[in-house]
Amino acid sequence: MSRSSGKVADTTFSAIMLVCALSIFAIVLFILSILIARSKLSLHQFGWKFFTRSAWDPVAGDFGAFPFIFGTLATSLLALLMAVPLALGVAVFLTELCPQKLRSPISFITELLAAIPSVVYGLWAVFVLVPVMRDQLGPFLEKYFGWTHLFGGYNFGVGLLTASIILAIMILPIISSITRDIMLAVPISQREGVLALGATRWEMIRTGVLRNARIGIVGAIILGLGRALGETMAVTMVIGNHAEIPTSLFSPGYTLASVIANEFSEATGDVYLSALIEIGLALFLVTIVVNAIARALVWAVTRGAPARAH
Amino acid sequence: MSTNPLHTPPPLQDSAIARTPRDRSPRRTRLNHIRRHLWNRIVMGLAVLSTIIVIAPLVAILFYLIYKGASSLNLAFFTHIPAPVGEPGGGMANAILGSGIILGLASLMGIPVGIAAGVYLAEFGRGKLLGSAIRFTADVLNGVPSIVMGISIYSLIVMQQKHFSAFAGGVALAIMMVPTITRTTEEMLATVPHAIREAAYGLGVPKWRTVLSVTLKTASPGIITGCMLAFARVAGETAPLLFTAFGNQFWSFNMNEPIAALPLQIYIYAISPYDEWHRLAWAGSLVLIVMIMAAVTLVRIYANRGVLKGAS
Amino acid sequence: MGVGIDVQNLNAWYGSTHTLQDISLSIPANHATALIGPSGCGKSTFVRCLNRMHETNPIARATGVVKMGDVDIYEDANPVEIRRRVGMVFQRPNPFPTMSIYDNVASGLKLNGFRNKAILDETVERSLRAAALWDEVKDELKKKSGASLSGGQQQRMCIARALAVDPEVLLMDEPASALDPVSTSKIEDLIFELKRQYTIVIVTHNMQQAARVAENTGFFLNGKMVEFDSTHKIFTNPKDKRTEDYITGRFG
Numbered sequence: 001m002s003r004s005s006g007k008v009a010d011t012t013f014s015a016i017m018l019v020c021a022l023s024i025f026a027i028v029l030f031i032l033s034i035l036i037a038r039s040k041l042s043l044h045q046f047g048w049k050f051f052t053r054s055a056w057d058p059v060a061g062d063f064g065a066f067p068f069i070f071g072t073l074a075t076s077l078l079a080l081l082m083a084v085p086l087a088l089g090v091a092v093f094l095t096e097l098c099p100q101k102l103r104s105p106i107s108f109i110t111e112l113l114a115a116i117p118s119v120v121y122g123l124w125a126v127f128v129l130v131p132v133m134r135d136q137l138g139p140f141l142e143k144y145f146g147w148t149h150l151f152g153g154y155n156f157g158v159g160l161l162t163a164s165i166i167l168a169i170m171i172l173p174i175i176s177s178i179t180r181d182i183m184l185a186v187p188i189s190q191r192e193g194v195l196a197l198g199a200t201r202w203e204m205i206r207t208g209v210l211r212n213a214r215i216g217i218v219g220a221i222i223l224g225l226g227r228a229l230g231e232t233m234a235v236t237m238v239i240g241n242h243a244e245i246p247t248s249l250f251s252p253g254y255t256l257a258s259v260i261a262n263e264f265s266e267a268t269g270d271v272y273l274s275a276l277i278e279i280g281l282a283l284f285l286v287t288i289v290v291n292a293i294a295r296a297l298v299w300a301v302t303r304g305a306p307a308r309a310h
Numbered sequence: 311m312s313t314n315p316l317h318t319p320p321p322l323q324d325s326a327i328a329r330t331p332r333d334r335s336p337r338r339t340r341l342n343h344i345r346r347h348l349w350n351r352i353v354m355g356l357a358v359l360s361t362i363i364v365i366a367p368l369v370a371i372l373f374y375l376i377y378k379g380a381s382s383l384n385l386a387f388f389t390h391i392p393a394p395v396g397e398p399g400g401g402m403a404n405a406i407l408g409s410g411i412i413l414g415l416a417s418l419m420g421i422p423v424g425i426a427a428g429v430y431l432a433e434f435g436r437g438k439l440l441g442s443a444i445r446f447t448a449d450v451l452n453g454v455p456s457i458v459m460g461i462s463i464y465s466l467i468v469m470q471q472k473h474f475s476a477f478a479g480g481v482a483l484a485i486m487m488v489p490t491i492t493r494t495t496e497e498m499l500a501t502v503p504h505a506i507r508e509a510a511y512g513l514g515v516p517k518w519r520t521v522l523s524v525t526l527k528t529a530s531p532g533i534i535t536g537c538m539l540a541f542a543r544v545a546g547e548t549a550p551l552l553f554t555a556f557g558n559q560f561w562s563f564n565m566n567e568p569i570a571a572l573p574l575q576i577y578i579y580a581i582s583p584y585d586e587w588h589r590l591a592w593a594g595s596l597v598l599i600v601m602i603m604a605a606v607t608l609v610r611i612y613a614n615r616g617v618l619k620g621a622s
Numbered sequence: 623m624g625v626g627i628d629v630q631n632l633n634a635w636y637g638s639t640h641t642l643q644d645i646s647l648s649i650p651a652n653h654a655t656a657l658i659g660p661s662g663c664g665k666s667t668f669v670r671c672l673n674r675m676h677e678t679n680p681i682a683r684a685t686g687v688v689k690m691g692d693v694d695i696y697e698d699a700n701p702v703e704i705r706r707r708v709g710m711v712f713q714r715p716n717p718f719p720t721m722s723i724y725d726n727v728a729s730g731l732k733l734n735g736f737r738n739k740a741i742l743d744e745t746v747e748r749s750l751r752a753a754a755l756w757d758e759v760k761d762e763l764k765k766k767s768g769a770s771l772s773g774g775q776q777q778r779m780c781i782a783r784a785l786a787v788d789p790e791v792l793l794m795d796e797p798a799s800a801l802d803p804v805s806t807s808k809i810e811d812l813i814f815e816l817k818r819q820y821t822i823v824i825v826t827h828n829m830q831q832a833a834r835v836a837e838n839t840g841f842f843l844n845g846k847m848v849e850f851d852s853t854h855k856i857f858t859n860p861k862d863k864r865t866e867d868y869i870t871g872r873f874g
Contacts (some may be wrong), residue, residue, distance in 0.1 A: 118547025230455025
């Protein structure tokens with residue numbers, strides 16, 4: 001093979017690879033442009049107030065997405081509240097406490113947890129979690145914690161709290177495994193330095209590991225938040241799908257992703273569809289920003305070591 | 311320095327080597343120790359407790375699934391399409407086939423592009439700003455909700471064609487596979503020792519040949535594993551198919567028609583009011599979960615073997 | 623004042639590797655004792671047995687008696703307390719990067735429950751003076767991070783950090799091997815001062831360093847202690863041929 005044709009082949013090859021790599025940018029740009037294009041109608045009609053108003057009346061053609069924003073934020077933050085302590089506990093256990101033999105099975109189980117599809121979680125939530133919430137957990141909470149005024153109203157099992165619980169279960173594995181990666185990246189010399197001063201095991205973990213890893217752990221938590229914000233199927237199945245701002249943890253609500261899932265195929269009229277697409281656009285932009293921040297934080301701590309495809 | 315090794319130099323001026331005053335009574339120090347060790351035990355206990363709490367849902371879900379799904383699984387599930395509402399029996403054969411078709415389409419489109427992008431990042435893009443930007447974007451893209459992909463493809467394809475189709479579903483899943491496969495491919499290629507590439511270059515093999523015949527080949531088990539993971543991940547996705555493939559109660563072999571898919575069918579049946587359909591949903595979930603568990607397990611086995619062989 | 627360490631029949635393993643074989647020696651109080659020997663001979667493992675750091679490795683094991691004064695550090699005390707009484711300085715300085723210089727030095731004190739600001743201030747200053755670092759950092763104690771100092775300064779800060787918790791013994795595992803000659807000689811001067819109040823055990827690759835700072839020296843080879851005697855004797859008239867070979871550079 002002559003030198004020049006070898007060069008041509010090389011250049012062609014790298015060009016093809018480059019084009020495929022640029023497809024990643026293309027995908028992002030494509031989604032952005034098409035969502036903007038199709039939501040123009042709604043943007044023109046409602047402007048920015050779209051996200052601060054609380055109307056959702058397809059019949060009258062009046063749309064305001066605030067209840068969905070509230071629902072998304074409320075479920076995500078509640079889920080974080082429940083998942084983060086547990087995820088950190090699991091990460092600490094696996095990296096510092098777990099006997100060598102148990103390490104593999106337990107991390108395997110958390111990987112499995114992460115791989116279960118959303119719709120299966122939803123199925124389980126509908127037929128197991130909802131009845132438990134309705135018949136056991138709900139009345140228990142109302143009886144002992146009713147003074148917080150968080151547990152009023154009717155309890156049909158579906159609603160804010162149920163959705164938050166299933167969300168917490170779903171985001172837990174990703175927070176836990178990234179936290180683990182970050183904790184493992186802390187050098188042994190730091191752990192030994194703390195231990196040599198006469199520290200207990202927990203003090204060593206706290207000062208020698210967690211303190212050094214805290215930026216990355218924040219990143220892991222934000223990644224979990226990003227996942228929670230966009231979670232669709234399981235939440236849709238248990239949140240009650242009611243476009244009003246919930247007054248208690250038992251009330252049904254609605255999230256940005258759920259309203260799209262439920263109403264998109266029935267959307268009659270261009271404005272209706274456009275409003276839903278605008279919601280999709282908002283979801284896209286928010287998750288991009290949240291994920292970018294999270295990845296940047298994690299990258300800062302692990303110094304750009306290739307992240308596992310979570 | 312003095313030549314006599316044991317000569318002690320005169321004391322430094324400000325020699326302030328004195329000790330921390332022991333102004334704490336022995337009893338207070340003991341209390342402090344007890345407090346610290348107690349705290350230690352408590353936190354370690356909490357860590358164990360949280361692990362148990364985390365394992366519990368999975369065990370509960372799995373057991374319940376197996377319990378509910380196994381009794382509903384029969385041969386008919388795999389060979390029949392759904393029976394009319396109210397009638398017992400039927401299966402999800404069309405959904406399984408439909409999933410197969412959509413996933414096949416998605417893989418055909420997504421895997422080559424993903425691998426090529428990963429090749430670029432690992433072989434041509436190392437250390438370049440463009441490479442880092444693409445890598446970062448791929449990670450961020452992995453976090454975008456799948457329903458956004460669904461409505462984007464709806465707007466692109468379904469609205470133009472004025473009908474749902476298996477093809478649209480395939481495209482939606484393909485664009486989800488690309489970033490995942492890109493990153494795993496890159497990671498796998500990065501583990502190939504540089505010495506192997508250099509050996510090929512030293513023999514006069516051009517770069518493109520080296521990448522294809524040497525580097526990719528060496529990393530191929532890992533790359534295949536990455537593809538399996540991406541496949542398993544999109545196999546369970548429902549949201550992107552809601553408005554693209556849309557679902558179908560009957561057999562369909564046409565790319566241009568709406569088609570059933572397993573997760574989609576499970577969703578539709580789960581929220582329906584019919585017990586018979588609920589039963590089918592459980593059975594379908596079991597099938598889905600078994601498939602995904604198989605993929606995750608295979609990945610683990612490969613990863614362990616790779617570690618044992620040792621990255622040289 | 624420092625306290626002496628008495629080691630009897632110490633054996634240590636990493637998994638199935640018998641790293642230390644039947645070591646017995648006596649480390650005198652308020653003296654500096656050097657441990658020399660070729661790489662991998664077990665001197666670091668030995669020193670890590672003295673503050674019970676060896677056992678932090680899950681596959682590590684040790685048997686034998688190590689007495690500090692009349693306390694058997696394995697049977698009569700818990701590791702947390704021993705590690706406070708037996709301080710350690712590592713080969714590569716390991717400052718805590720998320721903490722200021724002040725917080726680094728005070729970290730051991732805070733762990734032990736000292737919260738009083740006056741006591742902390744005083745101890746931090748005293749420790750930094752003892753480590754001959756005070757003048758260089760006194761204006762930036764709380765502003766600069768522990769990791770932003772130079773290598774030699776970091777190591778002296780780590781020494782100050784170890785001293786702040788008032789140990790009786792200070793273990794130094796090749797403390798100057800990662801440093802430049804100026805920092806090295808500063809640390810050697812430090813050891814001269816420190817040994818008045820503490821018992822020092824220093825592991826070193828550098829025989830000249832052992833000859834400069836230590837009254838006694840032990841020569842390790844392949845997990846066994848070949849010879850332990852006054853430094854003067856080891857370097858001028860060693861009893862064992864292997865010691866002589868090592869000293870004269872025939873191996874290692």
